[in-house]
Amino acid sequence: MGGLGKTALAQLVYNDDKIKDAFEVRLWVCVSNEFGMEQILAKMTGKNVGLGMEQLQREVRNMIEGRKYLLVLDDVWDENHNKWVELKDFLMLGGNGSRVLTTSRLRAVAKAIESNHMYILRGLSDENSWRLFERMAFEQGKAPLDHDLVDIGKDVVKKCANVPLSIRVVGSFLRGQHKSKWLSFRSTDLRKLGSSKDGQAEDGIIPTLKYSYYHLSPSLKSCFSYCALFPKDFVITKKELIRLWMAHGCLDVADGRSIEDVDDDYFSILLNRCFIQDIEEDAYGEIYLCKMHDLIHDLALEVAGKETLALETSVFQLDQKIRHLSISNVGASSCFGEMKKLRTFLRNISPSFLPEANESNVNMICSNMRRLRVLDLSCFGLKFLPNTLGSLLHLRYLNLSDNYHLTILPESITKLQNLLVLDLTYSSVRELPKGLRNLHNLRHLELSGCTSLTHMPVGMGSMVSLQTLSMFVVAGKTSKHVKTGQLKDLRSLVNLKGRLEIVFRSGFPYDLAKAFEVVCLLNNKVHLNKLVVRWEIxxxxxxxxxxxxxxxxxxxxxxxxKIKGYKGVKIPSWVGSLAVFYPCLVEVSLHGFDWLYNLPSLGQLIHLKALRLSSLPNIEFVECNFEDASSDSMSTTSDWLSFFPSLDTLKLINLPRLKGIRSSVSSRTEAHRKLVAVQSFPRLRVLRIENCPCLTTVPRCPGLKVLRVRQVHEAFRYRGIDDDSPCDSIYLKDLEIDRVELVNLIFGESLKGIDSLSIYGFRQEMFSAAADLFQMHASSINSLDLYNCNELKSLCGGGIEQLTNLRDLRIWNSINLDLGEGDDCGMSPWKSLKNLRRLYLRSLSNLIYLPQGFQHLTSLTILRISKCSLESLPEWLPSLTSLILICLENCNELKSLPEAIRDMPTLRELRVWDCKHLTDRCTEPDGQDWPKISQIPFVYIS
Known part of the structure; x- marks a missing residue:
């Protein structure tokens, strides 16, 4: 039965912290009706089946080979045992302890996949069913004093058959409704509302969902059915969904409200009715992603009918009755010329992984599909657009994003008088059409990532319908005959929402008189939530x-x-008082203020989550002056005594004079100052400090998980803001540092563990401190990276042998390192690394032969050697009894492969890339080394 919570339970397992710690790789695949090897591999990688089986296998191998992974196959229907065997054989590439978790409505599926453990969900108990209904149907989640309504509610719950999804949908539908609605539902015979696709009753689930659907308004029904264009388990962008509804006129707009406001209300209604779920919010607390439950999606498909089709295959034949089409892999289809009545042409997969489409398809679409309202040509590999685009007079939504080679738009685009949305995100357009101002109905113009755009066209100020203008470019280098838009054009665009980036390109022609034209340019934009100002020159x-x-x-x-490249001497008044004027700030980034000596007081911004300060050469302190804080911006006493109370991420980069982070509370008592220190940075999770040579202290951050510290003062310490009190215990997921001796000095005994450690410039004089660090955290360090170790000659005595739980070791860029030193005298660290799984060696000039000590790495599954002076591989290579993958890249001194490689039964893959002597020798079938490696299942030579 659907709706019992199988997927919800699997998600709880998948997202559990213990699971995250136990598995190196976690993958989620919504299978539905497509249990084919190729389809599952494509979904594991997030890529398109159009890549082909061989490429998909290679991608998945890179992800799971030798790694302990958890793969969730959700909503499996196929009972074919042979398909499962084929998939299982491939999945054996993973490390020991890997697991596959499958959810299905069919016991036969569990039998076909030979499941070791089967858990059967039987629905909620009566008591828990009532608790869930209370939470969904009643205000504050508690039953009211109206006993009659409670009795009706309990009868309603019985009709839901203890199925969580039914209870949630019905409860949310009845919430806030008059008692007559409750009575109506109780008396309704749900069995008369329909059946499943195969004509069989669905135990009350689908009829229950239909009951809630039937009570939507006609406009909401249209919005809901339009969601059938997205595949099952598809992550839907709220912004895109709302704009698609807008393009198809699914809305009833009245009372002077904007289309976007009505759209947002519709989305909220569908969310509250549980037709949309699994929402994700951005940094500003706005919903930006959502999904549909698979049963809800089934209902959307049913009510949408045969006019709506979502395709996930490149092989297709389309019915001419189809009005709304979404497609993942376009390919070269000749049927587009016959789809003359199509209203929607939509892409339904992440664009960054799609292959380029045939440009002839675009000509066919523009020439034949004259009734299109929505046209999505994202990631088509377009270099140009046909002039016939201007003949799509009904077009309201045009998406040209991620066409990196598209440099110019046809002027005919300005004929699209009904166009509401134009998305050029991450295209390479150099200029916009001169007649763009003629698109009076255009509401959303997306230009983020258009780094080649030199200027805006004249007359942008007349486009008063614009709600989104993500980037405004001010006069880059253009011909003397080209007229450009001016900053003052923004003044009349009072309805702008979301993000606005203002870029001053090279060749900016403003003189002092023109600069005064921008006074009070943006303070009437009440709906903007992010402003980026960037000077390039x-x-x-x-x-x-x-x-x-x-x-x-x-x-x-x-x-x-975010302000970047400001070169003025005087800091604008509003920047100097951010905490006073902008109490809602969530994110602040200041970069390249050459003349800034005192930062604005930011510490009491109670909503600030991300702060980046970079290339500020004269800043000495990041401080918070509580005496300057406006009482209106502080809601309680505890707010006054909190320093960066919500900050999650702090980045301090290239601040050569920065000495510390401090609070200014001199007029308060000593007790108050200590309270401020205790409450400083309570939520900080990520801290990056780079090239701050005068910085001596880092703030106490009890929740810190990621710390990156490079180029800081030798007296650098981890302590409270204004005191020397002991620090709380801390466990780091990721520590990146360039001076090992600082770790103990910074944290002392407060550091209880490190998962991943990266050391830059590791050298012999660090060995004593490194040995102490490795000994202290030997049980927790799973991953070690050594970068730019040009002064390092040997690993002997460095303490690496103490890392007995090490799984990953990467050594990069060392011209003097001898990995074999110590082999003869038994001092080599390799014999202690019994659990090492992956070893990556890159740019090691002295690596001519693999050290004898490597023979002790019996758990090694992946060996990668890149840009080294390796001359040969040893005949003892079969001693690496767990080795699955060998990758050799740019090893131009390597002349041949050893005979012993024939005797490595665990070896499943060999990659030889850009090794000039090996390429010909390993080529099938005539290469001299081919007989040695022909038994390896996967061999890639490039």
């Missing part, structure tokens, strides 16, 4: 920088501010 007058940035003061509702 230094203007002739520093005063122009100052006037421009002062004039670009945003509205107080802004949540994100």
């Amino acid at each position: 230094l203007l002739e007058s520093l005063a122009i920088h100052e006037i421009l940035l002062e004039g670009l003061r945003p509205h107080c509702n802004i949540k994100g501010i």
Whole structure:
């Protein structure tokens, strides 16, 4: 039975912290009706089946080979035992302890896959069913004093047959409804509302969902059925979904409300009715991703009918009755010329992995599909667009994103008078059509990542319907005959929402008089949530920088501010008082302020989650002056006594004079100052400090998980902001540092464990400190990276032999390192690394032969050697009895492969890339070394 919570239970397992710690790789695949090897591998990689089986196998091998993985196959229907055997054989590439978790409605599936453990969900108990209904149907999640309504509710719960999905949908539908609605549902015979696709009753689930669907308004029904265009388990972007609804006129707009506001209400209704679920929020607390339950998706397909089709295959024949089509792999299809009545042409897969499509398809679409309202040509590999695009007069949504070679748009695009959405994200367009201002109905113009765009066209100020303008480029290098849009054009665009990036390109022509035109340019944009201001060049007058940035003061509702390349001497008043003027800030980034001596007080911004300060040459302290804080911005006493209370990520990069982070509470008592220190950085999780040579302290952060410290003062310490009190225990997931001796000095005994350790510039004089560090954390360190170790000559005595639980070792860039030193005298660290699984050696000039000590690495599964001086591989190679993969890259001194490679039964894959002597020798069938490796299942020579 569907809706019992199989997927929900699997998600709880998948996301459990213990599971995350136990498995190196976790993969989730929604299988549904496609239990083919190729389809599953494609979903494991997130790529398209159009890549072909061989490429997909290679991608998956890279992900799981030798690694302990958890693979969840959700919603499996296929009972074919042979298909499962084929998949299982391939999955054996993973490390010991790997697991596959499968969910299905069919016991026969569990039998076909020869499951070791089977858990059968039988629905909720009566008591838990009522508790769930209470939470969904009643305010505050508690039953009211109206006993009559409670009795009706308990009868309703019985109709839901203890199925969680039914209870959630019905409870959310009845929430806030008059008692007559409750009585109506109780008396309804759900069996009369329909049956499943095969004509059999679905135990009340589908009829229950239909009951809730039938009580949606006609507009909401249209919005819901349109969701059938997305494949099952597809991650839907809320912004895209709302714009698609808008393009098809699914909305009832009245009372002077904007289309976007109505769309947002519709989305909230479907979410509250449980037709949409699994939402994800961005840094600003806005919903940006969602999914549909597979049963809800089945209902959407049913009510959408035969006019809607979502294709996930490149082989297809389309019915001319189809009106709405989504497709993953376009290929070269001739049937597009026959789809003259199509209204929607949509891509339904992540664009970054799609192969380029045949440009003839675009000509066919533009010439024949004249009734299109939605046209999605994202990641088509387009270099140009046909002029016939301008003939699609009904078009409302045009997506040209991720076409990296698209440099110019046809002027005919300005004929699309009904166009509402134009998305050019990450294209290479150099300029927008001169007549763009004629698109009076355009509401959303996406330009993020258009790094080649030199200027805006004249007349942008007349496009008052714009709600989204993600980037505004001010006058880059253009011909003298080209007229460009001016910053002042933004003044009339009062409805802008979301993100606005203002870029001053090279060749910016503003003089001092023109700069004054931008005064109060943005403070009427009440719906903007992020402002980015970026200078790519230094203007002739520093005063122009100052006037421009002062004039670009945003509205107080802004949540994100990023300013890069400001060269003015005077800091604008609004930047100097961010905490006073912008209490809602969630994200702040300041980069390249050459004349900034004092940072604005940021520590009392109670919503700030991300702070990046970089290339600020004159900043000495990051401080918080509580006396300057506005009482209006502090809701309680505890807010006053918190320093960066919500900060999650702090990055301090290239701050040559930075000495510390401190709070200014001089007028308060000593007890108050200590309380401030205790409550400082309570939620900080990621801290990156790089090239801050004068910095001597790092703030106490009890929740810290990721720390990257490079180029800091030798007296650098981890302590409280204003005191020397002992630190709480800390366990780091990831530590990156360039001076090992600092680790103990920074943390002392407060550091209880490290998962992954990266050391830059590891050298002999660090060995004593490294040995102490490795001994202290031998049980926790699973991964070790050594980068740029040009002064390192040997690993003997460095303490690496103490890392008995080490799984991954990577050594990069060392011209003097001899990995074999110590082999003769028994001092080699290799014999202690019994659990090492993966070894990656790159750019080691002295690596001519593999050390004898490597023979002790009996758990090694993956060996990668790149850009080394390796001349031969040893005949003792079969001693590596667990080896699955050997990868040799740019090893140009390697002349041949050893005879012993024939005797490695565990070896499943060999890759030889850019090794000039081996390429011909390993080529099938005539290469001299081919007989040695022909038994290896997968051999790749490049």
